[in-house]
Amino acid sequence: MTEFFNLLLQHTITMMAIVDPLGVSAIMLSLLPQSTTKEHIDKIARKATLTIIVAFFVVLISGNFLLNLFSIEIDSLKVMGGIILLFTAIKMVQGSMESKNQTEEEREEAIKNDEFSVIPLGVPITFGPGIFATIIILRGHSEGFISIAALIMAYLIVALSVYLAFKNSIYIRKYLGITGQKIVSRLMGLIVGAIAVQFIVGGVSVLVKHYM
Template sequence: MLDWQLFGEVAITLAVIMDPPGTIPIFLALTSGKTVGVRRRAAWQAVAVAFTVIVAFAIFGQSILSYLHISLPALQGAGGLLLLLVALELLTGRASEPSATADVNVALVPLGTPLLAGPGAIVATMVFSRQVDSVRTFASVALAIVAVHVMLWLSMRYSVLIIRLIKDSGVTLVTRISGLLVSAIAVQLIADAIRSFVAEP
């Protein structure tokens, strides 16, 4: 029997942070100009990468950060800088230029991490993993993480249908808007990191 309260807390928290519907315009922007097969492959690769990162940090997160002497604010700042570079590419239109390694890069960075498995999702997962003290709580947290990643995959998988409706001009517009949104997310991450560094004794 699952701990449904814990399941709900984990699922809702991660869904809000990882924002499956919000990934659709960014996914469309980053995969514009690609074939349907490439977009579908990028969708499941990005979710697989995000899931791997989330699970790894859930199990080994605190040990990894402690071993490397990395603080959570440093992780936030790094993610913010990486997203800022992505945002500049989206705003200038360079992100839509085809290249031999574009598919792999889009699935790994920035889709898989830090857009999906970003500092917020990683920290939330590490916090919830501390509540695991039995098979029941472990199953609740694990199934909640799986459920959120299934929602992410469905959002990106069926975003291909949206492309058929909005055409190339619509994708260009979505790309520019996504660039603004991603840049705002990046600045917020950097600002939060700086605030945390300043607040440290």
């Protein structure tokens, strides 16, 4: 039981930092028109959360199959995933994850289109290459029911956090402000950067021992 809770805590912190619910909720608001109602935001939150949950289980189930299919070692993926995470972390720290400016007409079209909740909000804004690589890496190191259950539970906690952040994004922006959300996102960027370095160093050290 102790192992389960330790893994649950580790996986939750890791994926929470990478997904950054507060940061993506700010991006969501920037993509939507000012006239968006609370009911529309609730609907978007539900669909986007369902999207990232489905994406998680697809990656969880097919991750090892893809590695075996292309004969990719988990440590090679750790290095590449670490590099992707490092670039993501740099963008988060620099504040360049925010969306580009859109016209009000484009924003109105986005809210009318149900696919907005799936693409781009669900994938790739919330469920991007960084979390994709992380899930495959964590799944590759998960052996037995306890570790896999901890990974699934941790991601569901992250997904719930995303849903709550999206659903209450208007209130979060009201109390934290744009500056507050950016500060949180930059702090998450530092954590993601540290995780990226660990992935890269860990993967490189094993590969060097294996091939040298």
